[in-house]
Amino acid sequence: METAVLIVVLVVGLALFFDFTNGFHDTANAMATPIATGALKPKVAVLLAACLNLVGAFLSTEVSKTISHGIIREDGIDAGTFLPIIFAGLIGAITWNMLTWLLGLPSSSSHALFGGLIGATLVGASAAAIDFGTVLSKVVLPALIAPLTAGLIAFAVTKLAYALTRRYDGKPDGRDGFRWGQIFTSSLVALAHGTNDAQKTMGVITLALITAGLQDGAHSEPQLWVIFTCAFAIALGTYMGGWRIIRTLGKGLTDVKPAQGFSAESSTAATILASSALGFALSTTQVASGSVIGSGLGRRGSHVRWRTVGRIAVGWILTLPAAGVVGAFAALLVVWFGTWGVLVDAVLAVAIILGLFLRSRKDAVHADNAMSEVADSGLAVKVKRNPPPTRRQRRLERAEAGQDKTGEGER
Template sequence: MDTAALVIVLVIGLALFFDFTNGFHDTANAMATPIATGALKPKVAVLLAAVLNLVGAFLSTEVARTISGGMIREDEISGAVFPAIIFAGLIGAITWNMLTWLLGLPSSSSHALFGGLIGATLVGVGVAAIDFGVVMSKVILPAVIAPVTAGLIAFSVTKIAYALTRRYDGKPDGRSGFRWGQIFTSSLVALAHGTNDAQKTMGVITLALLAVGWQSDPDPQLWVIVACAVTIALGTYMGGWRIIRTLGKGLTDVKPAQGFAAETSTASTILASSALGFALSTTQVASGSVIGSGLGRRGSTVRWRTVGRIAIGWVLTLPAAGFVGALAALVVVWFGTWGVMVDAAIALVIIVGLFLRSRRNVVDAGNAMSEVAESGHAVTVTGDPPPTRRRAAAAARREQDDRAGR
C-alpha cells in the first residue's frame, strides 16, 4: 500500500470513529427526556434511537454535500496534503468529543468537527482554503438561529398542550398520556439526528476521496453512506449514559407534556435544516427546545445559570477543537507524511487515556437512570414540593391504601 492510500485509510478509520463518538455523544438529545419521564425504559430507548439513526442516515445527503463541496476549497489545497489536513482536523474533533463525554458535558459534535477542520486547514494551508461565506451561512448562522427557533416552537407547543388539557390542572398524573406522544416525538428526533449528523462524516470521507482524485462527484458513495449509518447507529446504541445523566438531572425537570413539546420542536427544526443543507448542532437545538418548553409551562422558571454554563461550552467548542486540530496540522507541516503517523499515535494515546480514565467512574444504564430520576432543575416549577417530600408523601399514600385494603 502506497503512502497516499495509507493516509486515506487512516482518514476513513478516524472519521468513522468520530461518527461513533457522535452517536453516543448525542443519544441524549433524543432520549434523555423520555427516559426521565418514564416514557421509555433506558435500554429500549437507546436501541430505538440506534435503529432510527440508521434509517435517518439514508434519507438525505444535503448536509454531506455542504461539507464535501462547500466549506473547504479543495482546489486551494494539494491533493497529497489535503487528506493529512483532514486527519488532523478529525483529531481535534475526537479529542473534544471524548473529553466532553468524560465530563458529561452536552457539547456539539458537529461544531467540534467544523472547528477541528477549520483549525487544521488554517495552519496547514492558509485562510484562502476556507470558504467563510459557506461557514457563515451554513454553520454559524444556523448555530445562532436554530436554538432560538426551536425554543419558540417548543414554547408555543407547550402553551397549546397545557391550554388543551387545562382540566387536568392540579392532577399530578393527569397529563401522563403525553408519555405515549413522547415515544413518537423522541423517535422523530432520533430519525432527524441520523439525517443531519451522520451526513457530516459522509462529507468528510467524500472530501478526502475528492482530494486524491478517487472520486469526482461530491455526492457520497453508497458504501460511505452504509458505513457511516451503521457506525453512528452502533455509537448511539452504546447509550452515552454520561451525557444522558447530565441532561436528565442537570438541564431540566421535564413533565411529559413539556417533553412532547420539546421533542416535537427539536425534530421539526433538525429535519427542516437537513433538507436545506444546514449542518447545525442537534445538542443546541435540543437544549433550546427544552428551555422553550420550560418557559411555556405556567409556573415554571428557567435556571439561567445552568443555561449559561451550557452556552459557555457551546462557545468553547469551535475554538477548542480548532486549536487541537491546528496543533495536529502543525505536526504534519513539520514532519510531512511521518507527521500523520505521529498524529495517529498521539490520537490513540488520547483516546485510550480518556477511556481508561472513564473506567474509574463507570456510568451505565443503572446508575445514570437513578440520578436522572432525581430530575434536573434547570427548569423548575414554582410550588412543586421537593423530591424528598414528594417521595415521603407517596409512601404515606401507599401505606394508607394498604391499611384501607386490610
C-alpha cells in the first residue's frame, strides 16, 4: 500500500507538470493573433490568457470523465500494475511536449497524452485494456471533424465580415475595429482552452486515485483539490508564456488581417466550448489551425498552399504514435524491473526535462524577441497581391503629380 501511495504521489506530480507544459505549449493558440495584429501587448496577452484558463478549468468536468472512465478499462488491472502504466504514459506525453516546445513546433498536448497512455497500456497491460470505441468516438473522430468544422465556420464568418465592411476596401486601416474585437474573441479561446485541456489532467489524476482506492470508482467527478491544483498548474504554465510557440505562430499570423483573426478566434472558441460540453477531448492546436486556414480562404484572392497544410498534418499524425513509443518504452522498464522500473522512469523523466530545458537556454526566447519566425499555419493560405509598379509607371505617376522636372520643362 505504501508503494502504491508513493506511485500516486509521483503520478500526481508528473500530471501537474504535464498540465504546466500544456499551458505554455498552447498559449499561442489563443494569443498569437492579437499579439501579431497589435491588439494586445505580449505580456498582457499571456496574463489575460492565464486568468481565463484558470476560470475555464472550473466550468466543466465532462472531458475529465472521458479520461478517468473512458479510454482505459481499469477493471481487472491491479493498482500495482496500472499506476506505473499511467506514470509511463505521462512520461511519453511530457517528452513530446518538451521536445516540440524546444523546436518551437505547435503540436497537440492532448494527443501526446492519449498516445502516451495508449502506448504504455499496450505494453504494461494488453490491447483489451483500451476501449477503442471510446478512443474512436471521443478522440479520433473529433480530431478529424473539429478542424474541418472550425475551418468552415471561420470561412463563413470571414466572408460575412468582409461583405459587411466592403466599403472599407482599399483603406489600410478601415477594418481596425476587428482588432479590438480580437481581444474578446481571443479571451473566449483562452477560456475554452481551460474548459477542455485542464480537464484532461484532472481525469488522469482521478483515474490514479480510483485505481489506488483513494476515491470511489462509482464517482468519476474530480475532487475539489484536483480541480484547484490542475487549474493553477495550467494557468501558471500559460503565464510563463510559451514564447517559443508564440514565436513560431505569431510572425506568420501578421499576414492575417484583423477581420480574419476575429473570425478564426470566434470559430475556435465556439468549436471548443461546444466540444467541452459534450465531453469530446479536442486538440486546441488543430482547431485553431483549421480556423486560421478557413479564415484565410474566406478572404478574396487567396488559395491554399497544400504542401504546407500537409506538413502541418504530418506533425499532427506523428504526435500520438511518437508519444506512444516513449510511453511504451517507459512501461517496458516497469515490466522488466518492477518498482525499480518506476524509479528508473522517474530519473529518466527528470533527466529529459532538465536536458531539454538547459538546451533551450542556449537560444532563449522571451517576450522581446518572440515575434521573429514564420508559422506554417500562417503560411498555409496565400493571398494574391498586385505586383509593385514598374519604373516607367512610377515616372508617369510623378509626371502627373507635377513632380517630374523633365515633364515640367517640356510643358
